[in-house]
Amino acid sequence: MSKVVLVTGGSSGIGKAIGEFLQNKGFVVYGTSRNPSNYKNSKFPLVALDVTKSNSITQCVEEVLIRTSRIDVLINNAGAGITGPIEEIPEEEIKRNFETNFFGPLNVIKAILPEMRKQGSGIIINITSIAGYMGLPYRGIYSASKGALELITEAYRMELKPFNIDMVNVAPGDFATNIASGRYHAPAKEDSPYHPNYANVLKMMDDHVDDGSDPKQMAQAILRIINTSKPKIHYKVGAFMQKFSIVLKRILPDNIYEKLLMNHYKL
Template identity: 80%
Template sequence: MSKVVLITGGSSGIGKSVGEYLQVKGYKVYGTSRNPDNYPDSKFPIVALDVTKPETIATCVNAVLNKESKIDVLINNAGAGITGPIEEIPDSEIKRNFETNLFGPINVIKAVLPTMRSQNSGLIINITSIAGYMGLPYRGIYSASKGALELITEAFRMELKEFNIEMTNVAPGDFATNIAAGRYHAPILDDSPYQEKYGNTLRTMDEHVDEGNDPQQMANAIFRIIETNKPKIHYKVGAFMQKFSIVLKRILPDTVYEKLLMNHYKL
């Protein structure tokens, strides 16, 4: 029987590319969206789900189980970007980002675990970010929420070993998707002490996304992970220098690495 894959945020960007590729490879794929009716031409079924609303998580998982009786792979891909000086980002937006990028994925994991435990098998792939390995200026909240999911995965893996359930992180760099359009941007305020530096950094970030790699690269990586018997804890996918930045953080003195980041962002 084909493995059943549930991909949160599967209607566009990385999630869509991964879903279409896995379907071609013979998997039974279900994606999710807050508004499935907006995607009538999707090549795989899209189920209603808002990761910030636990009741929709339960409804979505039950809908897939009613059709397939199992879920072999969960890909926690739904996420949201956020930019701005931490001082100026409203508390409500900070909380919303953590609800989407951290608490939402945790709740989806909780929803599929009873089924995976009864199957004595399962794979959970959390899509994090290379930004989660470092505190980036004007992306600090995003870095924190994705970094927290990385650490949650490390702990979860050990708790799930006895049930034959595997979990891993995949941290992408910049990919050519619509994430920049969907991100929360704290406004560039005329009277803000951060006006010039934040404005310049925001333009740099958007250029990186526009010039990002093809999401098909992520699809290939996810397929290889699913086909692996014992996935590693962490995977990084993206441009060489983005991945190498994690190595540099590990080997350089903190202040030297900080200076490199500040030079990169022209701060």
């Protein structure tokens, strides 16, 4: 019997690439979007979901279970970018980002776990970010929300062992997607004490996304994880130097690593 996969944030970008790839490999795929009617040409069914609203999560999971009677794989991909000097980002935007990138995935997991326990199996794949392994200038809130999901997965995974349910993180680097268009940007004000540094870093980030890797690499990595009998806790997918930056953080003194980051961002 084909495994049933639920991909949150499946209407575009990495989520869409994962959903299409897995469907072509024989999986039964359902994606989610806040407004499925906007994506009538989706190659797999989209179910309405806003991860910041508990009733929306409950309705989404119930709808998929009515159609399929099981969920074997949850891919927690829905997320949002945010940039800006931490001092200048409004508190409500910080909270909104954590609601989407941290609390949202946790609540989707909570909604699906009872069914996976009943099945006696399942795998939950949280899409985090290489940015979650380090505090990056003008991306501090994003780094923090993704880093929180990375860490809580380590604890959650151990709690789920008795139920034969796996949980892993997959941290992508820069991929060619439309994430920049949906990202919250604190305005790069010319009278800000952080100008022009923030403006320059913002342009660099957008250029990195435009020159990013093919999202199909993420889809291929997800397939390998699903087919692995004993998946690892952490996976990184992206350009060599982006993945190597995590290794450097482990082995270099903090001040040296900080200097490398500041040089990279021309600060």
